[in-house]
Amino acid sequence: QDLLENELPDTEVIIASNREPYIHNRDGDVISVQRPASGLVSALEPVVRATGGTWVAHGSGSADRETVDANDRVLVPPGKPAYRLRRVWISDEEQDGYYYGLSNEGLWPLCHLAYVRPIFRESDWQAYVAINQRFADAIVREATRPDPVILVQDYHFALLPKMVREQLPKATILTFWHIPWPNAEAFGICPWKEEIIAGLLGSTVLGFHTQAYCNNFFDTVDRFIESRIDREHRSVVHAGHETMVRPYPISIEWPPAALAGQKPVDECRRVVRERYGLPADMRIGIGIERFDYTKGILDRLMAVDELLIRHPEWKGRFTFIQIAAPTRSKLASYVNLQQEAQRITEEINARHGSDGYQPIHLVIRHHEPEDVYELFRAADLCVVSSLHDGMNLVAKEFVAARDDERGVLVLSRFAGASSELSEALIINPYDVHGMATAIDRGLSMSEDEQRERIRLMRNHIRERNVYRWAGQILIDASRIRKRLKVNELH
Ligand code: F6P
DSSP: OHHHHHHSTTOOEEEEOSSOSOEEEEETTEEEEEOOOOHHHHHHHHHHHHHOSEEEEEOOSTTTGGGSOTTSEEEESTTSOOEEEEEEOOOHHHHIIIIIIIIIIIIHHHHSOSSOOOOOOHHHHHHHHHHHHHHHHHHHHHOSSSSOEEEEESGGGSSHHHHHHHHOTTOEEEEEOOSOOOOHHHHTTOTTHHHHHHHHTTOSEEEESSHHHHHHHHHHHHHHSOOEEETTTTEEEETTEEEEEEEOOOOOOSSOGGGTTOOOHHHHHHHHHHHTTOOTTOEEEEEEEESOGGGOHHHHHHHHHHHHHHOGGGTTTEEEEEEEEOOSTTSHHHHHHHHHHHHHHHHHHHHHOBTTBOSEEEEESOOOHHHHHHHHHHOSEEEEOOSSBSOOHHHHHHHHHOTTSOOEEEEETTBGGGGTOTTSEEEOTTOHHHHHHHHHHHHTOOHHHHHHHHHHHHHHHHHTOHHHHHHHHHHHHHHHHHHHHHHHHO
16 A cells, blocks of 8 residues: 555556456345455465556356445445446356366466366357457446556456557556466467457556566567567567566465464364364375366375385375365366266375275365465475466465474475475476375374464565565566656657
8 A cells, every 4th residue: 555655656556357246145034244265365365455557357246236235336345345346247158268168278278387288269258258359348347547566467468458558658558477388389379369469468567476477478479479578677568558477476465363362273183083083193195276177186186195105104194085075067078077086086085095095085166365374374295286377376375374393394495485485395286106106205204394484474464465476566567557658748
């Protein structure tokens, strides 16, 4: 908030993302509020709570329409209003094309090198264009001045920056791409690559998690679109408009809100073991995420299998709890993944389990942040084995949850987070044997070593929290705004 007042005084902030931060659902007579499992939302929400303004997002809950005013707006967070949520409505048919189709069967596998073949349908593309236009129009209607700061989030809205720029040429458009950007060769298979790149280049600043993704983006622009690229100053000029392309590694709020009401670690350990019917001295490994094929969940389950084969001394002494929130369940690739995970879990449990001992607990259900933090605090070790991941905030949340300075993080080198959290046990998720060895090493690690590693990671995340992430983007935006104002005067 201070930064906004100092660097961008008198500024209107509008943010756009597909996923909304608060979902109202009706169950009989009762309306409840759900917070979605989304790295994007957990990172952005504290920032918008601090800046205020308007968040434009898809209204997806069963009671969303009942809870908005005549202009489709609702004040959030419930009970503690800090900003406006403006809901945009999308029909089921449009959702099939824009969200399930182009966004999640096309761009998601295109950008993640996870070996699921992207699917591109003309009808999905048409829906994607139409919904991007609908969000652009909603943003323009929400804007009360000609030069708002607009934060555009993610791959659902590649066309939005250009569409908004056409209607609000003086807007400062800050776009953040939350997933990886692949190399030019891989991106080149997209039939609408030119339109997507040109859409993004309507932004004032375009952010990625890492410099490597920025470099891939420059290469892609260079290959497919008429432009002037200045790699030294990290900018692209296209159609007379300049876009800054910069890395901004996203993070979490510090201290995390979900940590506030937590019981002491010993109590969390006891409660969770009791809930799963585990003896008090059972060692626990934990995996928590959306049930997505990019997260390497199957590979992780196979690593537990390998661990129990190679180190049978852990049988009866180590249990892995895998929490997986159902996601995008209309798509075959996601349904197949769930079935496969259930099958593998049953197999492993049959192979190594015995009376009273179940090696893997697979829980397919959404958990609210407070429950996730309780599980993190109860665990001895957390495994993040993404096959490819823009950043992965679960890794940072696990570290943040451990104010007792215990616990081991096993982290994929293909998650953006691995370039920051080098004190984790870094693994290659495609190497099941290596992953099993890391789990064994984590379970055997001395308390002193755990403390040393986790303390360094906590210091890093405390320092580079999400406010700093947002602050850096806003500082860059403010510099550009000042420069443009000076140029206007001359
Ligand atoms: O951060 C990547 C991301 O795809 C976000 O864009 C999204 O909010 C989150 O993961 C969860 O996905 P979905 O919104 O499709 O449930």
